[in-house]
Amino acid sequence: MNMTIALAAFPIPAGIVTALARFLIFPGLLFAVPAAWFFLWVERKAVALMQGRIGPPFMQPFYDFIKLLGKSTPPRSGIGGMLMKAWPMIAVASAAGAVGLLPVLPASGGFEGDLILLLALLELPSMCIIAAGFSSRSIFGEIGSAREAVLSVSYNVVFLLAILSIAASQHTFSLEALAQLPPSFLRYLGIAALLVCLPAKLHLNPFSLPNAEQEIYSGPMTEYAGPELAMWELSHGLEWVAATGLVATLVAPHVTLWWLAALIFVAISFGIVLLLSAVASATARLAIDTTVRFYWQITLIFAVLAVSSALLLRLRS
Amino acid sequence: MKLWNKLMCYCRRRSPWIFHMNAGSCNGCDIELVASLSPRYDAEQLGVRLEGSPRHADILCITGPVTHNAAKAIQTVYGQVCGPKAVVAIGSCPATTNVFIDSRTIDGPLEKHLPVDVFVPGCPPRPDAIVQGVARAAAILAERELNKSTAVSIMVPIVENGCACGDGAECKAGEVQQ
Numbered sequence: 251m252n253m254t255i256a257l258a259a260f261p262i263p264a265g266i267v268t269a270l271a272r273f274l275i276f277p278g279l280l281f282a283v284p285a286a287w288f289f290l291w292v293e294r295k296a297v298a299l300m301q302g303r304i305g306p307p308f309m310q311p312f313y314d315f316i317k318l319l320g321k322s323t324p325p326r327s328g329i330g331g332m333l334m335k336a337w338p339m340i341a342v343a344s345a346a347g348a349v350g351l352l353p354v355l356p357a358s359g360g361f362e363g364d365l366i367l368l369l370a371l372l373e374l375p376s377m378c379i380i381a382a383g384f385s386s387r388s389i390f391g392e393i394g395s396a397r398e399a400v401l402s403v404s405y406n407v408v409f410l411l412a413i414l415s416i417a418a419s420q421h422t423f424s425l426e427a428l429a430q431l432p433p434s435f436l437r438y439l440g441i442a443a444l445l446v447c448l449p450a451k452l453h454l455n456p457f458s459l460p461n462a463e464q465e466i467y468s469g470p471m472t473e474y475a476g477p478e479l480a481m482w483e484l485s486h487g488l489e490w491v492a493a494t495g496l497v498a499t500l501v502a503p504h505v506t507l508w509w510l511a512a513l514i515f516v517a518i519s520f521g522i523v524l525l526l527s528a529v530a531s532a533t534a535r536l537a538i539d540t541t542v543r544f545y546w547q548i549t550l551i552f553a554v555l556a557v558s559s560a561l562l563l564r565l566r567s
Numbered sequence: 568m569k570l571w572n573k574l575m576c577y578c579r580r581r582s583p584w585i586f587h588m589n590a591g592s593c594n595g596c597d598i599e600l601v602a603s604l605s606p607r608y609d610a611e612q613l614g615v616r617l618e619g620s621p622r623h624a625d626i627l628c629i630t631g632p633v634t635h636n637a638a639k640a641i642q643t644v645y646g647q648v649c650g651p652k653a654v655v656a657i658g659s660c661p662a663t664t665n666v667f668i669d670s671r672t673i674d675g676p677l678e679k680h681l682p683v684d685v686f687v688p689g690c691p692p693r694p695d696a697i698v699q700g701v702a703r704a705a706a707i708l709a710e711r712e713l714n715k716s717t718a719v720s721i722m723v724p725i726v727e728n729g730c731a732c733g734d735g736a737e738c739k740a741g742e743v744q745q
Contacts, residue, residue, distance in 0.1 A: 316578040475622040
């Protein structure tokens with residue numbers, strides 16, 4: 251009875267309920283965390299199969315996560331220690347928020363400009379990685395962070411220009427509207443540019459220099475252990491879901507059946523994960539100058555072409 | 568709580584992350600350790616991952632008869648591994664200092680410096696013996712914090728032909744067939 255009165259006195263707007271449902275249930279945490287583990291497994295399994303191995307069992311990322319939760323962490327004190335504990339939490343929260351913003355289900359609600367918020371949330375985990383490496387005060391962490399910063403400056407120009415060209419050609423910054431509009435030729439050009447940026451965003455092999463295993467120990471993660479490392483693994487998995495999900499929502503055909511929309515979303519994301527893992531296992535790590543040259547000299551030209559043609563089309567219409 | 572402990576035990580046994588450290592080895596055992604991760608032996612099926620940082624590792628794999636230079640470094644790295652942790656001594660060198668015995672440059676064997684959980688003898692040991700040793704160490708590690716036992720050294724017998732299961736009658740703990 252009291253509950254009803256309270257509800258009647260403070261009616262909760264439907265928008266907040268949908269937003270919470272999207273953040274917590276689908277495509278948010280309840281869906282995204284198992285999906286993150288699944289994608290991490292697919293990545294390792296695909297690499298193993300490409301190398302002629304059998305690879306880890308299906309539940310491996312889950313085992314790793316639980317095991318890391320049960321490990322101890324080195325004592326951390328002062329502001330630096332507090333920051334070191336905070337960065338993985340911020341990374342997980344922002345990656346989960348980015349997944350929650352994806353318009354997977356038809357008519358799931360959204361707002362004008364949620365594409366910009368999604369881009370910001372997708373960028374936060376890599377900012378956290380840079381900050382984490384520097385606040386760990388490990389020399390390897392600092393090298394890894396510097397590399398991550400340089401890499402982020404290189405691919406983000408192309409990444410943002412690609413998104414901008416898609417948004418400008420379709421006259422909207424709302425993800426829902428973008429997903430519903432019929433795709434144009436320019437959108438596919440933009441999606442191709444996005445796909446070129448994804449290995450750098452996810453630290454996959456041709457561009458895996460920030461966390462270059464064995465070369466600079468573990469890069470920014472060198473000093474992390476136990477539950478904090480588990481959070482980093484989770485945020486990496488969530489980044490997988492968010493980044494592949496962004497491409498999937500742009501590619502997916504518009505359907506009204508909700509279960510079909512969800513199925514198409516998962517299938518396309520899975521395909522992109524397979525593609526990226528295959529590329530990762532077939533290539534070797536590039537040096538930092540080659541990577542920067544790749545993005546600034548080769549890819550940037552196409553991105554600028556895409557944006558300028560999008561703007562010209564807009565002026566003409 | 569009991570269920571959580573059971574789950575933790577299960578997950579620890581299936582996710583041993585190793586850190587490899589060379590304490591003056593001739594590189595023979597190091598090659599075999601890397602071979603155990605290769606397509607032929609594929610230790611990743613057991614969840615083994617070779618980690619770049621000792622902070623991430625559960626199992627410290629040490630090769631070589633401990634040289635004077637390496638003695639301090641070993642203790643530093645052992646301190647950097649977060650608990651619960653286990654140590655696997657790979658090859659005959661860390662177990663007995665092997666052919667380098669009584670050398671004035673050697674401060675071995677390894678047990679003088681660290682509590683060793685599993686010895687994998689051999690010069691060098693076969694990759695399947697190393698995989699078996701890591702699996703044994705993971706099983707020890709899984710129970711470690713639950714009943715707070717100290718290190719009990721176990722010898723992994725030399726595997727003759729491809730037996731890395733750890734369940735065979737000839738693979739009993741404590742037996743060395745050399």
